[in-house]
Amino acid sequence: xxxxxxxxxxxxxxxxxxxxxxxxxxxxxxxxxxxxxxxxxxxxxxxxxxxxxxxxxxxxxxxxxxxxxxxxxxxxxxxxxxxxxxxxxxxxxxxxxxxxxxxxxxxxxxxxxxxxxxxxxxxxxxxxxxxxxxxxxxxxxxxxxxxxxxxxxxxxxxxxx
Numbered sequence: 235x236x237x238x239x240x241x242x243x244x245x246x247x248x249x250x251x252x253x254x255x256x257x258x259x260x261x262x263x264x265x266x267x268x269x270x271x272x273x274x275x276x277x278x279x280x281x282x283x284x285x286x287x288x289x290x291x292x293x294x295x296x297x298x299x300x301x302x303x304x305x306x307x308x309x310x311x312x313x314x315x316x317x318x319x320x321x322x323x324x325x326x327x328x329x330x331x332x333x334x335x336x337x338x339x340x341x342x343x344x345x346x347x348x349x350x351x352x353x354x355x356x357x358x359x360x361x362x363x364x365x366x367x368x369x370x371x372x373x374x375x376x377x378x379x380x381x382x383x384x385x386x387x388x389x390x391x392x393x394x395x
Contacts, residue, residue: 236311236341236394238262243317243327245273245287249347252380253316256345259385262314267331268301280321291321294359298327300334307335312394316345319375322354329363338365343392345373 240262242253250266257264277286290296307313315331317324324346342364346353357372374388 237309238312238314239265239305239307239310240314240316241265241267241305241331242315243267243269243325243331245278245318245325249316249318252345252347252376253314255380255382256314256316256385259382260314260389262312263310265305267305267317267327269327270299270301287320287325290326291323294326296326297330297333298325300327300330303334305331305335307337307340310340312341312343313337314343314345314373316347319346319348319351319353319356322351323356323359328360332360332363336365338367341369341371341394343371343373346375348375348377350377351375 238260240253240257240260242249242264244250244253244266253264256262273286279285280288282288290298315328317328344353344356352375353372357370361370371392373392
């Protein structure tokens, strides 16, 4: 059985709640991906084209700085990678995270939170940030509160060892 990690970025707390519940369900460790400068409510105002998140998401090369690079990725075979959907893709801090570690030969299972968007072009935007030997699994976008039974049902559909 492989050792699992749930790594996640959460700007408002929704993805954090989901990630912690998922970690409980799959028996995984957790690692929170944090920006060097935390996001404020003003930074997350998607209605303002000059807000921090809007500016970052408008620039596909944007790589927000991480608060730390202490995830022990080498210790894990399977990484559940969670984030909110921003502008139909993963926030660029996820690329920052992926580019900071060697994920070669690992399985990365994506999961996300969103009020209505799907994964869009997320996988295509994340793949270049990792080694080609990564096995990618596009998981699921969850809306609102998600209980353990829903997560258990989802996990059963995944091609895990």
